[in-house]
Amino acid sequence: MKIMNDLSNSDPEVADTLLRELKRQEEGIELIPSENYTSRAVLQSIGSVFTNKYSEGYPKKRYYGGNEIVDEVEIIAIDRAKELFGCEHVNVQPYSGSPANQAVFFALLNLKDKFIGFSLTSGGHLTHGSHVNFSGKNYACVSYDVNKETEILDMENIRKLALEEKPKMIISGLTAYPREIDFKAFQEIAEEVNAYHLADISHIAGLVVGDAHSSPVPHADVITTTTHKSLRGPRGAIIMCKIEDRLHDLHHPNSKKNLSQLIDSAVFPGLQGGPHDHTTAAKAVAFGEALKPEFKDYAKQIVKNAKSLADDLMSLDIKLVTNGTDNHLVLIDLRPEGLTGKGGPIQNALDDAGITVNKNTVPYEPSSPFHPSGLRLGTPAITTRGMKESEMTVIAEGLAKVIKSKGDPELSVTVKESILELTKQFPLYPGLSILK
Numbered sequence: 490m491k492i493m494n495d496l497s498n499s500d501p502e503v504a505d506t507l508l509r510e511l512k513r514q515e516e517g518i519e520l521i522p523s524e525n526y527t528s529r530a531v532l533q534s535i536g537s538v539f540t541n542k543y544s545e546g547y548p549k550k551r552y553y554g555g556n557e558i559v560d561e562v563e564i565i566a567i568d569r570a571k572e573l574f575g576c577e578h579v580n581v582q583p584y585s586g587s588p589a590n591q592a593v594f595f596a597l598l599n600l601k602d603k604f605i606g607f608s609l610t611s612g613g614h615l616t617h618g619s620h621v622n623f624s625g626k627n628y629a630c631v632s633y634d635v636n637k638e639t640e641i642l643d644m645e646n647i648r649k650l651a652l653e654e655k656p657k658m659i660i661s662g663l664t665a666y667p668r669e670i671d672f673k674a675f676q677e678i679a680e681e682v683n684a685y686h687l688a689d690i691s692h693i694a695g696l697v698v699g700d701a702h703s704s705p706v707p708h709a710d711v712i713t714t715t716t717h718k719s720l721r722g723p724r725g726a727i728i729m730c731k732i733e734d735r736l737h738d739l740h741h742p743n744s745k746k747n748l749s750q751l752i753d754s755a756v757f758p759g760l761q762g763g764p765h766d767h768t769t770a771a772k773a774v775a776f777g778e779a780l781k782p783e784f785k786d787y788a789k790q791i792v793k794n795a796k797s798l799a800d801d802l803m804s805l806d807i808k809l810v811t812n813g814t815d816n817h818l819v820l821i822d823l824r825p826e827g828l829t830g831k832g833g834p835i836q837n838a839l840d841d842a843g844i845t846v847n848k849n850t851v852p853y854e855p856s857s858p859f860h861p862s863g864l865r866l867g868t869p870a871i872t873t874r875g876m877k878e879s880e881m882t883v884i885a886e887g888l889a890k891v892i893k894s895k896g897d898p899e900l901s902v903t904v905k906e907s908i909l910e911l912t913k914q915f916p917l918y919p920g921l922s923i924l925k
């Protein structure tokens with residue numbers, strides 16, 4: 490690529506890291522469930538002259554000149570997002586998932602207000618109330634958890650907690666929960682207790698628009714999602730919401746703003762300055778790709794691959810949290826292997842075998858988040874690469890061998906050979922590749 494040649498000439502040091510990262514991505518099996526490979530069209534939009542522009546404000550209401558063309562691309566992104574998700578309103582400017590959630594808190598809650606969110610150790614996100622995060626420090630979070638026996642969310646328990654605590658907001662959404670989320674049930678609870686419902690679909694947005702997971706859009710007041718996970722766009726996020734504020738008289742009686750205006754003004758000028766227009770362009774491209782019929786095949790294959798990987802692992806005597814999956818995510822419980830707290834060393838041994846995963850807590854983690862007892866896997870990236878059920882079998886065998894050997898380095902070397910053999914058959918960016 491021309492741009493790569495320019496970079497190699499002007500900055501060989503950074504160009505070298507970039508080429509080696511490309512090689513790492515091409516050679517390895519990427520099982521981190523929040524990662525993916527964007528199209529070259531998305532990559533080109535991120536690396537474009539839109540990064541040179543400043544455009545604080547919203548289309549047709551900017552604080553700087555020269556925004557006629559940026560307005561066009563932001564409107565394309567907005568229109569495509571609305572068509573893709575079927576939402577009433579969307580803000581495409583959030584820099585990433587965490588700032589998007591921060592904007593929702595800023596729009597709807599006052600400091601110290603109470604909300605309920607999914608516990609971090611059982612599958613929620615840091616921004617859903619962790620005590621080390623702004624959400625847990627600035628607001629009063631009460632966490633809900635999965636049922637200890639089934640490891641599944643129990644909606645009746647969540648309802649009881651909401652009735653007891655009377656939160657102003659309820660967050661649904663996951664980063665490490667392998668089962669379907671019942672967004673309608675969350676909305677019913679939120680309505681019963683006069684709370685806002687924020688559905689954070691960062692992990693599953695690609696499944697939602699690909700008809701492989703139910704959508705929160707008809708139900709939730711506000712929906713946030715990153716654009717770079719299963720949705721396969723650039724790093725960034727969007728916030729969708731209803732236009733009317735169902736709880737205006739109760740929670741914002743002195744405000745003249747409806748819900749969409751509360752959200753927009755929280756993003757800008759509340760939290761952010763200029764939007765990243767190059768990312769907006771890339772979001773528009775990614776939404777265009779997700780509107781194509783092939784995207785549904787991709788989304789359904791993600792789930793088929795995850796179920797197949799889960800079945801293969803279980804038949805190799807590996808214990809999974811909830812004994813299976815409904816989505817893109819598989820959570821291995823290492824405790825039965827005598828590896829409590831050893832997620833880190835096993836993650837490292839898998840790195841040496843060319844399989845990238847991340848160590849993760851299991852529900853009611855007996856060790857700690859830094860020394861957790863689980864491994865989190867996901868299938869979006871390998872599905873983008875074109876892998877199907879038969880490849881899942883090879884990957885499951887590699888995973889099981891490394892785990893059963895308790896991270897024996899010699900075994901990692903043999904597994905790496907089979908992984909290299911596999912990845913060679915699925916070129917990542919044909920033409921861009923530097924691998925011979």
Ligand SMILES: *Cc1c(COP(=O)(O)O)cnc(C)c1O
Nearest residue numbers: 585586587614663664689691692
């Ligand atoms: C990834 C994720 C986020 C945060 O996104 P960043 O872009 O990493 O800030 C927020 N919520 C959920 C559920 C996520 O999975």
